[in-house]
């Protein structure tokens with residue numbers, strides 16, 4: 001009897017949750033995946049994703065949705081369309097209707113203290129994924145799973161150091177700088193900050209390198225194209241493009257080719273994500289190094305959410321396995337990427 005009442009009450013909560021999310025965030029049917037909610041006794045996870053700005057992101061969302069479906073976890077999905085305010089609203093709606101666990105990809109590092117305090121007051125554990133946050137009280141979230149962006153930036157820096165070893169040796173004589181353009185990801189996001197920091201960490205003791213242009217393209221292919229049109233107009237002597245994601249890189253390649261330039265030959269290109277199109281470009285010699293950012297985190301996320309729902313502890317930080325693909329590798333060995 002008690003079980004039946006509990007189940008009816010849970011179904012009622014789910015129904016209200018659907019209505020509230022729609023009201024708060026102003027959803028369209030295709031934007032919300034709340035129809036995935038099923039009437040059973042599995043745990044309910046509220047998942048706030050930042051949007052669909054890249055092939056990487058779309059795959060990441062699917063990875064979480066599929067893993068939840070496989071394990072019978074009810075996922076309440078919200079797409080924040082690149083707005084932190086939408087994410088905060090979604091988190092509040094998850095709290096109001098007492099989901100078992102909240103999982104979210106924070107678009108930027110700052111501004112989460114209040115809403116996470118609300119989640120804690122409601123007794124709902126929070127798992128942060130993909131991007132990190134900066135909160136005063138670290139115990140406001142249970143753990144993080146995702147990419148090591150500092151390491152990605154360092155790997156990009158090491159590749160550049162190695163590629164220009166001859167030029168570096170002669171630098172003292174001719175003072176010919178190695179000029180770098182940086183396509184920066186979303187400002188204030190931990191991944192963009194980490195990639196930028198790791199890259200600079202490696203190059204800071206090498207005065208022969210200088211970053212002559214760095215602007216945010218928000219991880220968007222269209223903005224990568226626009227920025228490339230601008231920096232190619234401004235500078236004739238670019239040696240390297242360090243791009244925080246493949247989407248922006250592919251846009252920049254398009255702009256270069258329109259100007260008759262040969263990406264990968266006229267300008268060395270190092271990019272992050274390793275989506276299929278970037279691997280294809282590596283094979284064609286249009287890109288010189290691709291650093292993997294692994295979006296296939298769904299099943300690990302759902303397992304961690306299940307542990308949290310069961311009151312278990314999870315690791316504080318869990319980085320996913322990531323590789324680096326160089327132009328000199330045997331590229332025939334790279335498996336289809338899936339994104």
Ligand code: AHR
Nearest residue numbers: 054056057191219245293
């Ligand atoms: O946070 C991960 C980054 O966000 C990926 O590198 C990028 O493609 C995405 O949009």
